[in-house]
């Protein structure tokens with residue numbers, strides 16, 4: 001079965017359709033590139049051809065990129081370089097066809113797919129929400145290698161190209177048109193028609209490749225100036241180093257490739273690009289990022305979709321989380337009824353949701369109409385009116401078992417038959433909460449992370465009596481909401497918070513021992529954590545962290561005993577960002593320097609210990625590894641890869657490290673145990689290695705084979 005077929009209409013225009021057999025999506029595998037090469041040779045010889053439209057035969061998807069399995073298998077620089085050169089040669093052939101070509105794009109147009117579209121002088125794209133154009137290679141630890149770093153800057157200008165290539169972020173229809181990436185935006189139903197019209201215009205008045213439809217503006221003049229251009233590169237480099245802390249080599253390589261390309265001829269530019277790709281592909285960083293990509297794919301897939309349809313949801317508690325959850329449901333087309341104890345709280349919840357809609361509209365993710373319609377799906381109430389028809393209630397009231405049980409008891413008589421009750425609790429037992437219900441099989445944990453609209457993970461917590469049907473309804477719902485669900489068993493703090501808390505607590509202990517907030521946060525950021533421990537504590541709320549820490553202490557005992565400092569800060573009214581009083585100072589929404597007044601809460605000098613800076617990361621991460629192994633022992637979760645996924649997508653454990661347990665494998669169980677034992681001698685039992693870690697060390701075992 002061929003991947004490429006074409007028809008030629010009576011006006012001499014070929015419509016070339018890419019439809020990879022047996023796959024839902026199109027990707028540019030090596031055999032596909034070979035086939036495309038031959039088809040292009042064939043088309044180039046057809047004298048009657050005046051123009052060509054390139055389109056996808058897949059429903060709702062253009063081309064998702066190169067074949068990631070193939071990239072993953074690259075173990076040698078030369079193989080990667082050869083693969084890039086081959087791709088470049090085929091796309092150069094497309095670009096050199098003796099007639100104009102138009103790419104008609106609907107749905108994701110990613111990586112190699114966009115590079116292919118860039119080899120066509122014209123692009124018409126659909127205005128569908130699914131249509132996103134990106135060069136996301138840096139997210140896999142590599143960079144564009146089919147000419148993307150050379151063609152894109154010439155077409156859309158240097159700053160726009162840097163923005164896309166160095167971050168991998170997607171560009172949607174409106175922006176694509178604005179920056180010249182798309183020549184026209186059309187409804188998907190008439191995309192082909194518009195592409196055909198464009199070919200006619202192109203035949204009449206052909207335009208060379210890499211020229212924008214609109215005249216370049218002042219910004220282009222600046223970007224091309226001999227003085228400004230090096231400055232733009234210097235700023236971009238500084239930003240990349242600041243963002244990546246040197247942990248991700250790909251964006252810097254891409255930057256170099258763009259800079260080289262703009263100051264050399266095209267041949268040299270392509271050569272350089274392929275060399276860089278070759279160097280990046282076999283690196284450990286790239287392999288780890290690709291394994292994270294596969295984890296994402298794994299969690300996205302719904303192997304047992306639930307028949308339960310959720311069209312109307314209740315949200316109990318209109319606070320930070322309730323507002324965020326309501327917004328998410330409403331954006332995805334689910335009507336929401338939000339309940340709180342008074343109208344002021346409802347207004348705050350509505351405002352929270354509105355602010356998120358506004359942000360997403362400003363970013364161009366939602367159109368003004370989508371944002372307005374979404375917000376209109378949310379209504380508020382201070383009683384249970386309207387809850388009788390909601391298929392699910394998501395509870396996000398304050399973190400107190402008594403209050404949550406009372407809410408469940410009050411809700412149940414007002415609920416629809418066959419209702420589902422999902423709690424967003426961070427740490428409280430779902431099994432115990434369910435005991436307040438007459439239908440314990442329908443009570444489940446659905447733990448979103450803050451901020452809801454950004455964080456991809458949802459912990460789905462199975463209480464002792466939660467039914468399989470309920471679990472499946474929630475995982476299907478989570479996916480419908482665009483989230484990645486990980487099912488975990490009930491236990492204090494479930495999975496993510498249980499592993500996170502010892503890490504946060506150790507930072508507080510090290511602060512008491514004499515290290516500074518800056519030093520500690522800096523070391524953890526350098527390791528690759530998205531936030532330092534104290535920044536994160538302020539974001540979560542010291543009050544919330546204190547409560548969760550206490551619940552974990554009661555459930556898990558001495559090894560997770562909260563540092564006295566957390567207690568002292570909480571008592572003194574330090575709640576973090578929410579009240580502008582935390583480990584850091586706040587001016588409105590802006591975080592300032594560490595708050596020196598926190599030092600008053602540090603116990604007297606008796607606790608001071610001198611230790612090497614390397615201990616900061618080691619102690620924090622080793623405690624996480626230990627707690628992770630205990631979660632596996634206690635069957636909170638049963639697969640190391642899912643545990644790693646939960647930490648990456650829940651708290652942003654550095655993706656380039658491939659996951660906590662993958663990192664533990666890199667250290668080796670023997671080293672982990674030796675280091676833990678060393679720290680146990682120095683600082684106490686919380687570092688005593690777990691049984692399974694000791695067994696792994698003795699048997700020289702790994703989490704990943």
Ligand SMILES: NC(=O)c1ccc[n+]([C@@H]2O[C@H](COP(=O)([O-])OP(=O)(O)OC[C@H]3O[C@@H](n4cnc5c(N)ncnc54)[C@H](O)[C@@H]3O)[C@@H](O)[C@H]2O)c1
Nearest residue numbers: 317318319320321322340341345396397398399425426450
């Ligand atoms: N904040 C986070 O980072 C975060 C993250 C994940 C999970 N959670 C969990 O989400 C839940 C809510 O957290 P939050 O940060 O949104 O708290 P919040 O204090 O911002 O909001 C709680 C809301 O619940 C309301 N409420 C209290 N009693 C109620 C009742 N009987 N009926 C209806 N509403 C009632 C309060 O008025 C308030 O508006 C907690 O269980 C928390 O552990 C929080």
